[in-house]
Structure formats: structure tokens, C-alpha cells
Amino acid sequence: SRFGFLAQVAMGAAKEARKAMQRQKAGQASADADVPRRDRQNAISAAEGRRAKAERAAERNSKGKRVRGEDVGGNETYDAIASARKKVKSDKKERYHIPERSYSKEDRIAADERREAGRTIVENRGIVPHRSKDKKNPRKKHRIAFDKKSTKSRTSQYGRQSSANAAYGGESTGISKNISRSTKL
DSSP: OHHHHHHHHHHHHHHHHHHHHHHHHHTOOOTTTTSOOOOHHHHHHHHHHHHHHHHHHHHHHHTTOOOTTOOOOSOHHHHHHHHHHHHHHHHHHHHTOOOOOOOOTTTSOOTTSOOOOOHHHHHOOOSOOOOOHHHHSHHHHHHHHHHHHHHHHHHOOTTOOSOSSSOOOOOSSOOOTTOOOOOOO
16 A cells, blocks of 8 residues: 555656646746745655654554553552543533433323323414514503504694684584583683
8 A cells, every 4th residue: 555655646746747848848837837846755755754653653552552541550649530530521421411201101192092182273373464563562552552543633633623713613523512622722
């Protein structure tokens, strides 16, 4: 596998060299012509060095050196701290643990019995049109209706005299015995 990687690096470098030669023949300069290229040999040696370092680390771990996560024996202080930390983690896990629901035989409904109807079925509202927030609160709904009526009566010209200086010609709309109004002077 190591030689496969090196072959790929070499092929990539060869391809770049071919393209550069074609450009030179055509009289074109690459935009990267002034940028120094990495030497192919340096790239190969760097890749080999990384691979060798990884192999040495794997050998060290297989020889019995401590791998991350393993317990270190013989150190009582470390063991006490590690066990305390594990206990804290397990307690936290238990605290936030959501138990699975178990459906016991008492929860199940027998074949001859019927379960209760749900809330939506019991309410039986059907399709209800959208209502504004003001309509949902009855106190506010009636207050708005009252304000609307009071402004209408205040601003309406129905039944009023057209001019105060004109001669009185009787009530134009008739006299209602149930209503008494006073005029502010």
C-alpha cells in the first residue's frame, strides 16, 4: 500500500510536468509559473516519514505501553480519583435516564371492553373558523362592541337638527317616550 501511494504522487507530478511542457511549446505561461513548486522528492520523503511515525506508534502500543482509556494499575490515588469520576458519571446518567414504558396487562383493555373517547371526539367541535385574539376573550369582545356603539351614537347625525337657528318644525323622526336626552349648555 505504501508503494501505491508513492506511485500516485509520482504520477501526479509527472502529469503536471507534461502539462507544463505543453504550455511551454504553445508559448503560454501558467498563472502559477512564478510560484515555487514543491519538490517531488521532498513530498515522497515527507509521506514516508509520516507513515513510518504511525507504524512506530502502533508498535509501541502493541508492546504493552498504556493506550488511552486503559486503567493504570498500582497508583492508589489515581484509582480513587478515577472511580469517583466514574461514579459521578453513572449517577448523572441515572438521573437523566428516561425509563422505557412497560405496558402491563392491567393497562391493556380487554377485548369486550371499550376505551374512553379522546378529548377531540368528546368536544365534537368540527371545523371552526379562525377567530381573532380579541374575539376569544369575551370581556374584551363586549368592551370593543360597546366602544363601537358609543362612538357610532356620538358621531351619527341621525335625528339631529340641521341648524340651531332654524325655526322649530317638530321632531323630524318622531318622539319616543322611552328616550330622554338633555342638551349641554
